[in-house]
Amino acid sequence: MNTRLKQFLAAENISQAQFADTIKVVRASVSHVMSGRNNPGYDFIKAIMSSYPTLNIEWLILGKGKMYKDTVQNSPTIPSNNDLPPIFDEPDLFDQGTYPDNMIIDETVADSQVYDNIPAISSSNTPSANAQQVVKQRKAVKVTIFFDDGTYQEMGI
Incomplete structure (x- = not known):
């Protein structure tokens, strides 16, 4: 397989390092496979x-067929939103047009009307005046950063 890989790199006119960067593997991996x-x-x-x-993987692995695929398979077309029928008959809520009367909100509600519906808080759940609330402060001691290439770095604070 390494001879076919060398042929492919020559056909693409790229180096081993460029190939490794393109397929996102460590350069040493490509070097070890090539050798x-x-x-x-x-x-x-x-x-x-x-x-x-476009590379024919069967050619690369087994040596059968041509280096490149003859035809590129066409991907299925995805219909745009304009081609699809509407799912709901309801109006678009974000449309700037007119709204039905039941959707218009009366913004002139007095504050007293809003606050009347709030239930009073029970005093049984509140701490007594004599009780002291102890809060222990936490402090970060180490931060670990994970990178997208699989490595990480730990930093003590």
């Missing part, structure tokens, strides 16, 4: 497939 030291794993092959969709 024959390691065989490529599933994640390595999957990264090649996603980065180079």
Whole structure:
């Protein structure tokens, strides 16, 4: 497989480092596969497939067929929102047009009308005047940052 991978890199006119950066693997992994030291794993092959969709993976792995796929498969077309029938017959709530009478809110409600409906708080749940409330302050001692490449860094405070 390493000879076919070398042929592919030559056809694409890219270096091993550029190839590793494109498929988002460690450069040493590409070097080890190219030298024959390691065989490529599933994640390595999957990264090649996603980065180079025109490459014939069967050719790369088994040596069968042509280097590149003959035709690119057409992806199914997704209809736009304009082509779909409406699901609900209700008006759009965010539309700036007219609204039915039952949807208009009377904003002239007096404050006293609003506060009358609030229930009184029971005094049985409130702490007594003699009780002291103890609050223990917490302090951060370590922060760990996780990066998208799988590494992390810990920092003591």
